[in-house]
Amino acid sequence: MAAAKPTLTDSLSFCLAQLTAAAGEGPGGGKDPASNETPLGRALLALRTRHIKAAGGIERFRARGGLRPLLALLRRAAAADPAPSQAGSGSAPSVASAASGPSPSSDSTHSAGSPSTPSPPVRxxxxxxxxxxxxxxxxxEGACRAEVRRLGGILPLVTILQCVKTDSIQNRTARALGNLAMEPExxxxxxxxxxxxxxxxSLTACQDSQCLQSVVRALRNLADSPQHRLALAQQGAVRPLAELLAAAPDPALTSALVRAxxxxxxxxxxxxxxxxSLGGGLGPLVSLTSHPKRAVREATILILANLCAQGLVRPALGNAGGVEVLLGELRRRRGPNGASSASQQPLVRAVCLLCREAINRARLRDAGGLELLMGLLRDPxxxxxxxxxxxxxxxxxxxTGALGRLQALGLVPLLAGQLCGEAGDEEEEGREAASWDFPEERTPERAEAGSFRSLRSWLISEGYAAGPGDISPDWSPERCPLPEPAEPVSPTPGQTSLQTPRTLRTQGRSPAASAAEEPWGREGxxxxxxSRFSQAPDPSGALVTGPALCGLLAYVTGAPxxxxxxxxxxLARLTCNPACLEAFVRSYGAALLRAWLVLGVAPDDWPAPRARPALRSQHRELGEMLLQNLTVQAESPFGVGALTHLLLSGSSEERVACALTLPFICRKPSLWRRLLLDQGGLRLLLTALTRPxxxxxxxxxxxxxxxxxxxLVSPTVSPAFPPAVPLDLDPPSPCLYEPMLGPAPVPAPDLHFLxxxxxxxxxxxxxxxxxxxxxxxxxxxxxxxxxxxxxPLRGLSPSAAWPILHHLHGCRGCGAALGPVPPPGQPLLGSEAExxxxxxxxxxxxxxxxxxxxAVGRIHLGPQGGPESVGEVFRLGRPRLAAHCARWTLGPGQCPRKRALALVGLVEAAGEEAGLLTEALLAVVMGIESDGKGPSLDC
Incomplete structure (x- = not known):
């Protein structure tokens, strides 16, 4: 079959020439634009169907200068259309300013002579x-977009959009503008x-789905920056989109609307x-979250999440079912086969923002949102x-119900861990994200709502506000922290409690005023x-635990x-609450308060110390105040009964904890003597030292x-060590054995030991x-x-025999006993001293x-010895040395850290045979010398 005969329109040059000729004719140039319609139409059709669609066709068209006459033709064609302008305020300039001259008139004669030819406006x-x-x-293509912008092609398109209201023209104009909008400039x-x-x-006037899709796409591409998105919203671009979505359009338009x-x-x-919201888009958006198309579902979810940033729309979003949808999606993404953390971030933000309105909090609680939020807090x-x-x-x-559920889920230790954790990188929310339970649009003269009056009355009755003037209708939890009583109040009649340290007291100010001045950092x-949990009648189960107390104390002592x-x-409220006394005892809370605040030793400071802020005096004052509060509770009739019950009827762990805590919180001799000495609390504690x-x-x-x-037993003992006496300054006794070792021994020996x-x-x-x-x-x-x-003297080395020979000949204190003793740091077991x-x-x-x-005690337990030497000395297994070790460990002026390290060494040295250690410590605590005369080794 013969090949098709080439036509003139197969040539790009011919098409460009036709385009240039049509664009170059002036508006009054003598030719009617319609008279050259057929060759121009064929050229344009060839350009669109063949040349532009060919590989590299767009680039060749641009390189050959086709865009300039094309834009000129658009200007002339737009100017020739007689349709009136229907644009409102802010529209493009008029047609007359865009065209080069008046619109050419149609050729009536030509029209009449050619009844089958379309009228000039149609052509x-x-x-x-x-x-x-x-x-x-x-x-x-990007190069063509830049060229069109350089040639000023945007204004003619806007003019056409304004003047020509035909759906097909609006469609293609919107498509061209949408493509151009892909460039920021x-x-x-x-x-x-x-x-x-x-x-x-066009959104409201057009009925064609294709045209609407092009317009929607153009608006989407024009929303390329926050400023442009705001401009679009302020010019009313969102409501028509929402109304179209509510009208249940076809799937293609639905997808375009959701993307926009x-x-x-x-x-x-x-x-x-x-x-x-006014366009009725919330309900359709929530419905589209179950759309069969994944892209539509995910886009809709993100739209709902974005809307949560505005407090005014969150209640309506919750009414439409948005809370359950967002919770379900976040739960799905956090599942085993869920999405990445980056995809969860907008949903987490949305769910957290939904907690700002009471109506949504109720929905979130009923939909399992509390468990989901707790899962987030547990997830590192x-x-x-x-x-x-x-x-x-x-x-x-x-x-109250939600707080109880949160407490049961373990919120308190997680909160305590947050006090000194690393700050997240979350952005701050604007004012528009504030709770819509307290809308901002209000006039100063308006009457107060009944719900606010009830809230204010409750706050005053509970002591959070001193009077009506302390709380304004603008209050919301996330904006203004609730004021609290400035000083703890004794919870039982007749009891007293220490006030807050003077550095924290308020003088002559209402509690609300002082709360407003409190720091509100990330830990707020x-x-x-x-604080809310601590105000419960019995907060011991949640707050008086190791993790919670450690978090609070770490914040107090480590805050920058x-x-x-x-x-x-x-902390003051907890120590003043009688219901918390037993919990402080069981959890070693009182001992922790003393160690951390008074002695400056935190759990992570043990056994290796760490550098901490030098605020010891303030911390010590706080610790002594809190322990005094516990002392008030312990010495009350209720406290005496509680401690007695723990010591006599509690579990083995509770009895040990009670015996250990009593010296910290009991100052009445009759009480601690009865519990620790008469009822065996001290021996119980000593016996427990070698257990896990x-x-x-x-x-x-x-x-x-x-x-x-x-x-407490010996209050007259000096709190400081006596001054140390260097060993080399001790006046030695005269030696009676050395004269026998010279060349002329005096007296002469009559015996030799081999x-x-x-x-x-x-x-x-x-x-x-x-x-x-x-x-x-x-x-x-x-x-x-x-x-x-x-x-012969068998089994004796010269160094071990040396002090024996001196002693046999009457030497006492001549220094010979120091010879076989190794220096500190060397083991005593297996040594010549042993x-x-x-x-x-x-x-x-x-x-x-x-x-x-x-001699062993002077060298290893004297000023040159350390805690590590105590265990070495105790390993010799000698009662007198065990008593010396106990005295060194419990000395009244000993450093708390060295004392504890020494006790660790004693426990390790004692092993399972703890009888010797128990008796030695018992004798020292009670002020009884085990042998009745052993010399003091405290110097």
Whole structure:
């Protein structure tokens, strides 16, 4: 079959020539534009169907200069259309200003002679239709968009949009503008040219789905920045979109509308939210969340999430079912097969914002939202959202049922952990996101609502406000923290409690005024919720626990600036509540308060210390105040009964905790003597030292408790160590054995002892026999050694034998006992000191044993010794040394950290055989020397 014969329109040059010729004819040039309609129409049709659609066709068309005559043709065609302008205010300039001259008149003669030929306006609109189609296709490429903008092609398009109301022309014009709007510079020019009101008008006037889709797409592309989105909303672009969506359009238009609303709702403005709500779009949006098309579902979910940024629309959104939809979607995305954290972020923000209105909080609570929010708080991967979630939970501050549920889910320890956690990177919400339970549009003269009067009355009755003037109708939980009583009030008649430290007191000011001056940092919401929990009749189960107390104390002692007085009031309120006394005892709370605040040792400071802010005096004052509050409770009739019940009838762990806590909170001698001494509390505590520790700081607490009890038993003991006496300044006693070692011994030895090493040591038989019953029987009895001048001493090294020989010849305190003792830091077990002690016992030399033990104590438990030496000394297993170790550990001026480290060493050295340690500590605490005369080794 022969190939088709080429036509003139197959040539791009011919088509461009026709286009240029048509564009170059002036409005009064002598030719009617309609007279050249057929060749121009064929050229435009060829350009659209063949040349532009070919590979690289758009680039060739632009390179050959086709855009300039195309735009000129559009200007002429638009000027030739007789349709009147229907644009409102803010529209594009008039047709006369856009065209180069008056519109050419139609050729009536030609029209009459050719009845089958369309009228000139019809032919012109056909030309306009083809030219707009070509331009819209060209504007799909970035280089053509830039060229059209450079040639001033935006204004003619806006003019056509204003003047030609045919659906096909509106469709292609909107498509061209939508393509141009993909460039930020062109987008700004389109806004400046006044295209937005014309596009909005097309939304309401056009009935064709294709045209509406093009207009909707153009509006979507014009929403490329926050400023442009706001301009679109302010010019009424959102409401027609919402109304179209509510009219249940076809699927293609629905998808376009959802995509456009998603763009317009980013950073949702007040105007956007108002128009979407007034246009009836909330219900359809909620319905579309179950759309079969995934893209529509996800876009709709994001629109609802964006709308939550505006408080005015959140109640209506909740009424439409948005709360359940957003919760369900967030729950799905957090499931095992859920989406990434980035996709969850807008939903988390939306759910948290929904907690600001009471009606939505009720829906969220009923839909399982509390459990979902708690799951977020427990998830370390969601740590950036934790401050936002805690702030959202403040909305439930006076929902008793929700608070109970949150407490049961474990909110309190999570809140305590938030006090000193890292701050998230969440952006702050604007004023428009505030709770709509307290709308901003109000006049000062209006009457107060009854609900507000009820709220204010409740706040005054509960003590949160001193009078009606302290609370204004603008109050909301997330904006203004509730004031609290400035000082704790004793919860039972007749009891007294210490006031807040003077650095935190308010003088001459109402509680509301003082609360307004309190710092409200990122920890404010958590503290407000914890304060609410602490006001319960019995907050012990939630707040008087290890994690909760550690969180509060970590915040108080580790806050970069002055801690919030609310945190101190929480602690004061808990220590003043009799219902919390047993919990403070069971959880070692009183011991923790003393260790952390008074002694400056936190759980993470043990055993290795960490640098902390130098505010010890303020912390110590707070700790002493809180312990005094507990003392008031403990010494009341209720407290005495509670402590007695714990010590006598509690579990083994509770009894130990009670015995350990009593020295901290009991000052009445009759009470602590009865519980600790008469009823065995002290021995119970000592016996528990070698068991598995029930608390990370148990041994630190125990050492401090025993030291405090020793101070109660012996209050006259000096609180400081006596001055240390250096060993080299101790005046030694004269040595009686050294003269026998010289070349001319005096007196002359009549006996030598032979050691295993072969060394022979001189001795006097009479002096040796008098020093010990062992040597008396050996050297003066019927043994063979009584007739020998060289008596062997087996199992004795020279260093261990040296103090024995000195002692046998009458040396007391000459320093020979110090010889076999290794320096601090070296083990005593297996040393020559242990060998000498064993030999002294074997040879029945109790005086030498005591002297050797004193030498070990002077070197290892003196000023040069440390806590690590205490366990080494105790491992020798000698009662007198065990008592010395106990005295060193519980010394009244000992550093608390060294005391605890020494007790750790003692417990490790004692192992399962704790009898010796128990008796030694008991004797020291009670002020009884185990041997009745042992020298003091405190110096």
């Amino acid at each position: 012109l609109r056909k030309t306009l239709d083809l030219a707009l189609s070509i331009l819209a296709n060209c504007c799909t 062109s987008c700004g020019d389109i806004h400046s040219a006044g295209a937005v009101p014309l596009l909005v008008e 609303l998603l763009e317009l709702s980013r950073g949702c403005s007040r105007a956007c939210a108002e128009q979407l 991967r969601a740590s950036a959202w934790h401050p936002r979630v805690v702030a959202a939970l403040v909305g439930f501050l006076y929902d 919401p958590a503290l407000l919720l914890l 600036g002055p801690p919030s007085p609310r945190a101190l009031r929480i 520790a029930p608390h990370p700081l148990f041994l630190f607490f125990a050492a401090d408790s025993l030291s405090c009890l020793q101070g 050691l295993d090493s072969g060394l022979q040591l001189p001795a006097q038989r009479a002096a040796s026999a008098m020093a010990s019953p062992f040597f008396r029987a050996l050297l003066s009895g019927s043994f063979a050694e009584a007739q020998m001048n060289l008596v 060998e000498a002690l064993e030999a002294a016992g074997r040879f029945l030399l109790p005086g030498l044993e005591e002297e050797l033990e004193e």
